[in-house]
Amino acid sequence: MKKLNNLKNKYNEIEIPSELEDVVKSSIRQAKTTGKKRGYVKQWTIGAAAAAALFIGSINMSPSFAQAMVNVPVLGTIVEVFTIQQMTINEVDHQADLKTPAIEGLTDKGLQAALNEKYIAENKMLFKQFEQDVAELEKAGGGHLGVHTGYEVVTDTDQLLSIARYEVNTVGSSSTTMKYDTVDKQNNVLITLPSLFKGNLYIDVISKYIVNEMKANMAADENITYFLSTDEFGGFEKISADQSFYITADNKLVISFDKYEVAPGSMGVLKFEIPTDLVKELLVSNTYIH
Amino acid sequence: MTKNEKFILVENFIVENREAHYRLAYGYVKNKENALDIVQDAILKALNSIDRLEELAYLKTWFYRIIVNTAIDFIRKHQRVTLMDDDILVLHLPKIEDELTDMDLQDAIDQLPPQYKSVIILRFFEDLKIEEIAEIMGVNVNTVKTRLYTALRKLRVEMGEEFTL
Numbered sequence: 001m002k003k004l005n006n007l008k009n010k011y012n013e014i015e016i017p018s019e020l021e022d023v024v025k026s027s028i029r030q031a032k033t034t035g036k037k038r039g040y041v042k043q044w045t046i047g048a049a050a051a052a053a054l055f056i057g058s059i060n061m062s063p064s065f066a067q068a069m070v071n072v073p074v075l076g077t078i079v080e081v082f083t084i085q086q087m088t089i090n091e092v093d094h095q096a097d098l099k100t101p102a103i104e105g106l107t108d109k110g111l112q113a114a115l116n117e118k119y120i121a122e123n124k125m126l127f128k129q130f131e132q133d134v135a136e137l138e139k140a141g142g143g144h145l146g147v148h149t150g151y152e153v154v155t156d157t158d159q160l161l162s163i164a165r166y167e168v169n170t171v172g173s174s175s176t177t178m179k180y181d182t183v184d185k186q187n188n189v190l191i192t193l194p195s196l197f198k199g200n201l202y203i204d205v206i207s208k209y210i211v212n213e214m215k216a217n218m219a220a221d222e223n224i225t226y227f228l229s230t231d232e233f234g235g236f237e238k239i240s241a242d243q244s245f246y247i248t249a250d251n252k253l254v255i256s257f258d259k260y261e262v263a264p265g266s267m268g269v270l271k272f273e274i275p276t277d278l279v280k281e282l283l284v285s286n287t288y289i290h
Numbered sequence: 291m292t293k294n295e296k297f298i299l300v301e302n303f304i305v306e307n308r309e310a311h312y313r314l315a316y317g318y319v320k321n322k323e324n325a326l327d328i329v330q331d332a333i334l335k336a337l338n339s340i341d342r343l344e345e346l347a348y349l350k351t352w353f354y355r356i357i358v359n360t361a362i363d364f365i366r367k368h369q370r371v372t373l374m375d376d377d378i379l380v381l382h383l384p385k386i387e388d389e390l391t392d393m394d395l396q397d398a399i400d401q402l403p404p405q406y407k408s409v410i411i412l413r414f415f416e417d418l419k420i421e422e423i424a425e426i427m428g429v430n431v432n433t434v435k436t437r438l439y440t441a442l443r444k445l446r447v448e449m450g451e452e453f454t455l
Binding site: 014019028030 | 301304305308309312313316317322326329330333334336337338395396399411414415
């Protein structure tokens with residue numbers, strides 16, 4: 001025991017180097033700077049994010065893995081939509097943020113590839129256009145310009161998938177363009193508006209309904225304004241044959257108008273749900289809309 | 291207590307007890323540079339994983355555990371080959387019940403495997419309780435006791451009456 005006590009004294013006499021204080025303080029400083037980066041990001045979110053990244057990565061990288069996932073009961077009914085590409089420019093005067101959706105899991109790979117290619121091509125073109133616009137604007141003395149695209153899954157049922165893609169152009173104020181794609185996941189068909197109906201009568205029927213809706217809405221609320229063809233400056237008269245539309249989860253047809261298309265910008269993007277009774281006689285079938 | 295307050299508490303603890311931490315690290319590696327490296331590593335690890343310290347009551351054992359693990363890791367990575375004198379080698383060779391009275395105790399401790407060295411340093415040099423050592427080493431109290439007796443037997447230290455374990 002005496003020996004151990006001697007050793008203990010020796011231990012306590014271990015010389016403390018003068019650098020120790022500096023080492024300790026600089027380590028604490030270092031920990032503060034590295035620690036801040038993920039200070040409030042909890043450990044589990046890192047794990048969850050890693051798992052999600054691995055899952056999405058695998059689906060994008062490996063067709064066989066994607067195929068395997070489609071066969072899993074719960075995951076199988078989900079046709080996955082993921083952002084596969086994102087192009088961004090971020091400068092003081094011009095911002096571009098283009099998110100491109102990618103559909104995975106359709107059994108018709110041709111349709112899937114065609115849609116995905118379309119999305120990528122569209123965004124590439126927008127990006128190029130944006131770069132040109134910026135260049136021109138710079139030549140003219142500079143100004144503010146922004147483009148922002150993204151998407152949301154509007155409907156995702158066992159049968160239908162509707163994706164809305166939006167494009168927001170900002171030049172002082174902003175304008176929004178919506179584009180929709182509705183896919184029949186079971187039969188692997190891209191649904192277009194004309195393909196839903198027999199003949200062209202639907203254009204008039206739906207247009208008349210929307211005009212009446214607009215009038216009724218305007219009468220009910222003085223804050224609501226639409227441009228109508230009866231106005232002195234002209235305005236909405238008819239939907240186009242391939243007007244933007246999507247189908248809701250409860251199988252209702254929704255017609256969509258871009259910002260400024262039929263109303264002042266303050267009204268934003270407009271949507272009208274069309275009562276099924278109105279068009280059921282005109283439908284090719286009641287598979288999608290009922 | 292906010293996260294910030296916790297950070298400051300831990301930070302103060304680290305600064306105030308830096309000499310004890312340095313000695314603990316030095317006890318393993320026996321040289322200034324490596325001991326300083328270990329202290330630095332341990333501080334970074336501790337402050338970056340401060341969320342895992344759930345109760346401040348465990349601050350000391352928590353931080354000691356980090357130092358001990360860092361030191362053991364360090365030794366493992368830098369497996370030093372130490373030349374041994376014949377008489378130290380004898381210690382590790384099958385026993386001939388024999389004196390070995392000239393054995394330098396310090397050398398003997400240095401030659402102990404890390405888990406035995408840890409219990410000796412923590413118990414006798416750092417004066418920690420068995421429970422605290424168990425906490426630091428992440429094993430139960432009985433394991434610590436067993437290791438302590440084994441280490442002592444290895445060191446052939448005569449246990450004095452004043453020993454309380």
